[in-house]
Amino acid sequence: MAYKKEIIKQALQLVHAGIPVAEVCEELGIKSHTTVNRWIAKKPAFKTGEAIENLKKQIDTLSKRKPTEAVARKIAMLSHAIERLNRMKKSEEPKQPKRVPTIKHEAYAQELREKALHPDYGLREYQKEFLQSDNQFRLVLKARQIGFSYVAGLEALIAAAGGRDQLFLSASEEQALILMKYVQLHADKLGVEVSGSAKELKVNGMGTIKALAHNFRTVQGFTGDVWMDEFAWYANPEKIWLAFVPSIGAIEGRLTIMSTPFEEESLFYNLVHKTDKYFMFERFNIDIYRAIKDGLKFDLEVMRALFDEDTWATAYECQFVDDESSFFPISLIKSCIDVTHEGYYMPDFASFLRSGFDIGRKKDRSALASLEPQNGKYSLALLDVLTKATFATQKTYLFDHLKLFKNSTMKIDMTGIGMNLAEDVEAKYPDRVQGVYFTATSKELMVLNLKKMFEDGKITIPNDPALIADIHAIKRKAGQKRMLYDADRNAYGHADRFWALALAAKELDFFKPDGQEEDEDMGALVA
Numbered sequence: 047m048a049y050k051k052e053i054i055k056q057a058l059q060l061v062h063a064g065i066p067v068a069e070v071c072e073e074l075g076i077k078s079h080t081t082v083n084r085w086i087a088k089k090p091a092f093k094t095g096e097a098i099e100n101l102k103k104q105i106d107t108l109s110k111r112k113p114t115e116a117v118a119r120k121i122a123m124l125s126h127a128i129e130r131l132n133r134m135k136k137s138e139e140p141k142q143p144k145r146v147p148t149i150k151h152e153a154y155a156q157e158l159r160e161k162a163l164h165p166d167y168g169l170r171e172y173q174k175e176f177l178q179s180d181n182q183f184r185l186v187l188k189a190r191q192i193g194f195s196y197v198a199g200l201e202a203l204i205a206a207a208g209g210r211d212q213l214f215l216s217a218s219e220e221q222a223l224i225l226m227k228y229v230q231l232h233a234d235k236l237g238v239e240v241s242g243s244a245k246e247l248k249v250n251g252m253g254t255i256k257a258l259a260h261n262f263r264t265v266q267g268f269t270g271d272v273w274m275d276e277f278a279w280y281a282n283p284e285k286i287w288l289a290f291v292p293s294i295g296a297i298e299g300r301l302t303i304m305s306t307p308f309e310e311e312s313l314f315y316n317l318v319h320k321t322d323k324y325f326m327f328e329r330f331n332i333d334i335y336r337a338i339k340d341g342l343k344f345d346l347e348v349m350r351a352l353f354d355e356d357t358w359a360t361a362y363e364c365q366f367v368d369d370e371s372s373f374f375p376i377s378l379i380k381s382c383i384d385v386t387h388e389g390y391y392m393p394d395f396a397s398f399l400r401s402g403f404d405i406g407r408k409k410d411r412s413a414l415a416s417l418e419p420q421n422g423k424y425s426l427a428l429l430d431v432l433t434k435a436t437f438a439t440q441k442t443y444l445f446d447h448l449k450l451f452k453n454s455t456m457k458i459d460m461t462g463i464g465m466n467l468a469e470d471v472e473a474k475y476p477d478r479v480q481g482v483y484f485t486a487t488s489k490e491l492m493v494l495n496l497k498k499m500f501e502d503g504k505i506t507i508p509n510d511p512a513l514i515a516d517i518h519a520i521k522r523k524a525g526q527k528r529m530l531y532d533a534d535r536n537a538y539g540h541a542d543r544f545w546a547l548a549l550a551a552k553e554l555d556f557f558k559p560d561g562q563e564e565d566e567d568m569g570a571l572v573a
Contacts, residue, residue, distance in 0.1 A: 049076065056104070057082055059097040060127050073120050098131045147182040147326060149300055154250075155208025158236055162200055167235075171340040172332045173197040181328035186304035187318050188330070189362045191344070192337040194304060195221075198273060199228025205300070206253030207238055211270030214257040215286070217279035217511050219389035222257035225275060229255055259389055259509070271300035278308035278315075279511040281383040287313060303327075307366040309376045315366055334362035357519070373522045374497060379514055384425065384506035393418045393427040399454035400424065402549025403444060404542050405464030406432075412440055413546035414447065416454065417505070417554075424499070424554065426507045429543060437467050444471050448478065457482050457549040482549060492548040493520060498556040505551070516544040 053074055060070045067082050076082060101124050108121050151159065161167065163174055176186070176197055188194045202212040202225070216222035223244055233240045233249070240247045247255045253270070272290065277283060291301065305314055317324050338344050350358060359365040367376070393399060393416070401416040412435060416428035432440060448454060448471075460468030460481030468481040482488060499505040507513060519541050 049081075054085055056100070058085055059100060059131075060123070061086060062094075062097060062131070065123060065127055069123065073123055094131050094134050098128055101128050101131070148180040149182050149298070151180075151205075152208030152210075155204050155210075158204045158207055158238070161236060162204070162232075169197065169200075170337070170342065172330070172336060176330055177201055179328055182298075182300050183326045183328065184300075184302045184304075184330065185317055185324075185327040186302070186330045186332070187364050188304060188306060188332045189334040189337060189364055190306055192332055192334065192342055194332070195225055195275070196228050198275070198302070198304065199225050200232045201302075202255055202271070202273065203229045203232045203236070203238060203240075203249060205271055206247075206249035206255050209252045210300070211253050212255040212273065213270060214255070214273045214275060216257070216259060217276035217509055219259040221276060221511070222259055225273070226255070226257045269299065272302070274301070274303045274305075276305045276511055277303045278305040278312060279509065279514065281380050281385050281509045283313045307360055307364055310366045331364060333364045367518070371521055372518045373493065373520045374500065374517045376518060378497075378500050379507075379517050382500050382503065382505055382507055383509050385509065389508045389510070390429055391427055393451070395451055396453060397427075397451065399427070399451050400550050400553060401428075401447070401451075401454050401456040402546045402552065403456060403458045404545040404549060405440070405459045405461075405467060406542055411542045413542040414444075415543065415546035415550045416451075417547075417550045420506075423503070424505050424551070426505070426513075426547065429508075429510065429513060429546070431512075431543065441467055441470055445474065448475050454478065455553070456480070457552050459484055459545065459549065461485075480553075482552065484545075489548075492545075492552050495554070495556055496548045496551050499551055499554070502556065504556060507547075513543045513547075516541045517547075520544060 053076070057070050057074055057076060060074075061067060061082065067079050070076070071079055071082060105121055105124050105128075108117050108124075111117050159177060162169065162177060169177065170193070173193065173196070176184075176194075177200065186194065202214065206212050214222050214225045216225065226244060226247065229247060230240060232238075238250055240249050242248050242254075245257050249255060274280075274286065280286060303314070303317065307314075307318075309315070317327065318329070321329075334342075334344065334346070338346060349362075353361065356367075356371070360367050397418050399416045399418055401414060404413045406412045412432040414428065414430045414432075415426060417424040418427040419425075430443075432443065435443070444456075444458075444467075448456065456471075456475075456479045458464070458468045458471060458479060458481055460472075461484040465481075468479075472479045472481050496505075
């Protein structure tokens with residue numbers, strides 16, 4: 047059956063407006079759905095505005111007819127179609143580009159920037175792109191170990207040389223000080239005069255650069271450019287944001303947020319993904335593949351083999367963390383972060399420390415954790431990591447620790463390679479040191495004990511991304527005879543910091559099982 051062009055055009059306009067094909071066929075008297083679908087397949091071109099005008103004319107014509115149920119129903123359908131087309135027309139209209147604020151560089155700062163951009167300076171392409179940015183708001187999602195702290199230190203030095211004060215806020219004091227070291231390195235390289243301390247530098251008598259562990263109180267009242275480093279790992283990113291960011295526009299300061307990814311549905315996650323809401327940010331996304339393409343020397347095959355799939359995706363492919371598989375949820379870990387301390391601290395030498403030492407040699411690190419009793423809780427005062435240290439060096443280190451803290455007790459890993467070292471330290475301090483075999487049973491009890499401390503709020507830890515990553519890496523998996531608790535290798539090691547902390551907390555007995563169990567692997571009685 048042949049249909050008039052007006053009917054075909056009307057049918058297509060109604061379908062384009064979202065009216066179901068069946069309803070269109072019924073109202074226009076079209077016998078077959080297939081016929082309309084065949085018209086749709088030809089994809090005739092017409093403008094939304096033109097379709098709206100045509101439908102309005104039809105409503106006007108129908109309104110002049112004798113009112114019947116059929117006419118009323120058809121007018122209602124056409125009106126609905128016009129509403130849908132109006133919304134479509136609005137979405138099709140070109141949007142005015144939103145203004146992205148920029149900053150201006152002083153002449154001397156621009157001169158330094160040009161020197162740093164010269165090929166002889168050695169910056170990689172993604173570092174150059176960042177350095178050339180003039181945006182007031184910048185957001186960097188980055189992989190680990192790609193040299194972004196290096197270029198951040200350079201940019202801060204250049205801005206301070208031009209008279210703009212700089213503030214580095216980092217997830218930990220250690221990371222903040224690393225940024226300051228890069229500032230000093232670039233100052234030497236560019237011949238810029240700097241003076242001051244490890245935490246505060248004056249550049250050419252002009253701008254000042256300060257480095258602090260993040261704290262929402264520290265940013266209040268600051269005027270200048272702010273760098274929020276490892277923002278995803280802040281304990282209270284919302285407080286920092288509310289305390290400082292609203293004033294950025296008033297002082298015309300520059301805000302740079304950079305971080306490796308962490309938890310999903312966090313403020314940093316939203317900043318990365320909600321581009322319409324946070325339109326003012328210029329975004330930089332540098333995963334390990336982009337870094338290698340731009341000249342980063344990185345043994346991709348070897349490094350990839352060292353990590354499990356999830357950890358590799360997070361640390362090097364800029365993928366956010368799935369919290370469901372961890373035995374220690376992110377929210378639980380963050381609930382025990384002590385924001386009053388900027389980092390680890392030196393406890394009183396007479397303090398009754400509870401220490402744990404996890405032994406490594408070449409593949410894994412060794413780690414010492416010390417808990418100090420404070421106000422009914424246990425504060426993680428010390429966390430030292432020894433990388434590829436000889437057993438002789440580790441033994442000397444432990445002897446010095448036990449000699450310095452005379453009331454300290456220690457649990458030490460005596461599994462495998464650690465047995466001789468543990469025996470030597472235990473023999474010298476038999477009343478204060480106890481070796482612990484790492485077996486499925488002992489590890490389960492240590493993990494459950496430490497989790498109970500977190501759940502009961504009996505422990506506080508600094509905001510140390512490496513420690514948090516180790517704690518979050520612990521997973522519970524089904525074994526042949528029992529549940530197993532362990533971690534895949536992550537960007538910081540094999541959860542060495544976690545096991546040192548679990549050993550330190552072992553004798554505190556917050557988790558009390560129903561009874562003692564005979565360890566099937568070692569035949570040792572553990573509780």
